[in-house]
Amino acid sequence: MPIRLKWEIENKNRFSNINDYSETDRRRVLNMIDNNLLSVHFQPIFSSKDGAVYGYEALTRIKGDNDKISISDLFLKAILTKTIFPLDMQCRENAIREAVIQNINNSGSYLFINICPETFTDTAYRDGITDELAEKYGISKEKIILEITEESAIQNWKLFKQAIDKYRNRGYKIAIDDFGAGYGGLKMLSTIEPDFVKIDRHFISNIERANINFNLVDAIATLCFRIGIKVIAEGIEQENELRVISSIGIELLQGYYLAKPSPVVNGRGIAIPAIHVKKSSRLHTNEECHFIGDIADKVETIHPTAPVTTASNRFIKNNELWVLPVIESDRAVGMLHRRRFFEEHILGRCGYGMHLNAHKNVRHVMEPQFLTVEANTLLEDVVQRVNSRRPEFLYDDICVTENGRYSGIVAINSLLDAIAKKSLILARGSNPLSGLPGNEFIQREIDKRLSQNIHFDVCYIDINNFKPYNDHYGFERGDFVIKTLANVMVEHIKSFESNGFNFAGHIGGDDFIIIARPQISIPLCEKVISIFESRRQEFHGIDDYKNGFYQSKNRKGEDESFNLLSISIGIVSTEVHRIHSYAQLASLAAEVKHVAKTHSDLKSGSSIVRDRRLLVDDNVTEESKLVFKPSEVMIQNQAVGKELHHPVSPST
Structure with missing residues (x-):
């Protein structure tokens, strides 16, 4: 048994003989x-x-x-x-x-x-x-x-x-x-x-x-x-x-x-041994999403030591065979593409290709450079990799692996068909202004995650005082703000991405939603706020931006000064609450967002509120409390069903 070489610090009992250590040790x-x-x-x-x-x-x-x-x-x-x-x-x-x-x-x-x-x-x-x-x-x-x-x-x-x-x-x-x-x-x-x-x-x-x-x-x-x-x-x-x-x-x-x-x-890398077991549901949290493995076809393979004539005969006997994966020890080591194989190695430049290559094996003529992706790669990610290929290889088939071992082949037309179908389904349920998934998709995403008993945070995002902004600057500028926020969300969800887990949706108007893992929800929301606020000069123009406010009509039709655009975000976590339905979660999210908007009004800026009412801290009594932090408000230890206490003033 090999000795572990990593240093380890053991528990407190290792510090009992402190006098055994001298100046010599120091x-x-x-x-x-x-x-x-x-x-x-x-x-x-x-x-x-x-x-x-x-x-x-x-x-x-x-x-x-x-x-x-x-x-x-x-x-x-x-x-x-x-x-x-x-x-x-x-x-x-x-x-x-x-x-x-x-x-x-x-x-x-x-x-x-x-x-x-x-x-x-x-x-x-x-x-x-x-x-x-x-x-x-x-x-x-x-x-x-x-x-x-x-x-x-x-x-x-x-x-x-x-x-x-x-x-x-x-x-x-x-x-x-x-x-x-x-x-x-x-x-x-x-x-x-x-x-x-x-x-x-x-x-x-x-x-x-x-x-x-x-x-x-x-x-x-x-x-x-x-x-x-x-x-x-x-x-x-x-x-x-x-x-x-x-x-x-x-x-x-x-x-x-x-x-x-x-x-x-x-x-x-190494070849991880193939494991023939039923996949655990916890490894596939996005079964409704389309992965490249979903559309892979099993294509007959050939060994690199096989004669070139064997490969030629297989292509001749099967007119629908466009590619032969070259497989050794379950790993793809090369590809034979029908057109280039015949043009370069069977016909050759002068018509003597077969005479020159008949004695060779497949390893001598295969193409060792080819696109290979894991079966659980999202279709959109595969498209990006395809587009980065050189033009002459743009339409080559894609090799799909599972745990590093050959799984199948995907033709480019199959990839395009799958992307088109997915885009059509998404377009039918997307918000026409932002392009983000709408309410139907949002509900499906939440229901799916609830059914799988996976912990996630729902971040309910609202633009503060958006109606007076729209009235003052016009709908075109208002649409620009909506599109900007949507783009910021999508861009930074990718930077915090975790195997397709994070999700952005548009509820409607100036209301948005982000679904994220609990440990990244606050940093992600802070990043969205930071980037959104950095664009305020574009939203308001130089003069209003320098003034720090603008004049518009309030809901009573009276003139009022409004602060520059900011965001309120209420976060509800399934690791805090036992959520049983989409309706229950939506109600909680709206409740917490209301507290966030109240806090935004008090501080005249953006705010994040994360509901932690069911988490008990050793240093907090059972009384209902609000704990303020520089980047968030945490509602703690409040019995379910009680009215939320709103903050009077934040303390950091």
Whole structure:
């Protein structure tokens, strides 16, 4: 059994013998830092869908003959001798620098970096240090995932959450490492609402024989799926473990069986073994959407060692066969396209193609470059990839894979037909002004998610004082505002996209809706507000924009001064309320949006209200309360059915 090389910080009992650590230990830690005795190894994290590298975890190693102390002991000594801050910062810088040197930042992969929570309480700690490292080496913060081990001894949860929130607001993603190994896993999950959860190796080991481990891993995966958290199974060391984990539907995989940590990045993917099991419904939350796999046709294949004459005979016998996928070990390695195959290899430029190629096998004449996509890729995404091809290959058939293995072929005309049908259905139910799905589609989306018992947030968006704006500036300018908001929503839903989960709709007039995962709803709404407000000079013109208001008639027909356009957003979450129907959710959303509009009137600007009345906080009494934050209002601990208490003044 391989020894795990990742450093781990165990629970509080490891700190009991604090007197065992001396000034010598302190100097030893500082010596490691000052003399550059720490290096970085990278272990890839793979996607179970296609075997592609999703990201790399940066693991600290001790160079050369200096490894008489283990990494875990080094970090423990650093914590006890109060040298954890410089050690943690050195490890972060090493990880970011080496990732840039090895071009991880330009490969599209994420960089996973372990951070030590004890750093947050160090007197030398300050905000923005990791930002400075990212800017120094030119890596996007959105591509960095900060891992916090569940076994960390967190003394101050409030300070810890504040630090995590600051990282997330700057664009970093958060992962809980070794989930299930400590005692505070669920509390940490609830406190920081991570983007990723890494299931501890203990539960993966021999999972094919340990029924309790299987059930626990399946339960963790189901829980995380429902609240929108990606799951990583780490410590996969055997093929049987990989097969069981894949059958559960966990999408990200890491372990010695797949790839060992290495100082040199290896970007090659692997062939995940095919799992012939019934797909879990939780993996397919968009069955009504059209994926490329829905329209794929099984086409006969050919092996790369087959003679060229075999391929020629197959094309001759079947006039409707336009492409032959070349398959080796269940993976597509090339394609034979009928027209080019005959023109270039059978006829040839001078008519001697068959004589020159008859003795060759398919590998010598196949086209190794071709478009291949996973079966769960959205049709719209496939169209974008098709359009990026060179003109001479624009109409080539598309190879579809499932878990990296050949699944079928899609002809371009089939793709166009599917897109046309989908567009027609969408157009019939879309708002003619914004082009967004209308009420019928909105209800279908919500009903579908409710039936699947998936947690999601509904964000009810309303433009404040839109009627007087329309009356003053005219319907043409009003239509421009509506279209602008719709475009902003669609654009930034894509930037927060999560496998087609997010949804934007137009209820009518100046009312819109966004459906998103709970952990991204507020950042997404904040982004929509920020971009919308940045366009106010276009909406109002230079003079009114400089004045900060405009004059128009109110509903009584009287002249009144109105503030520049702003947005009110009310958010209702199914992780807070037990929603049973579309009507119930619509009623709650309208109620919370009303509170948001009241708050907007008080602060003369945009506001976000997220309803949390059924969530009980340790520091909040059972009395009905409103808790104000700079970017949101949270309605907490109020019994269902009671009238909402409106804010008198916000306090930040």
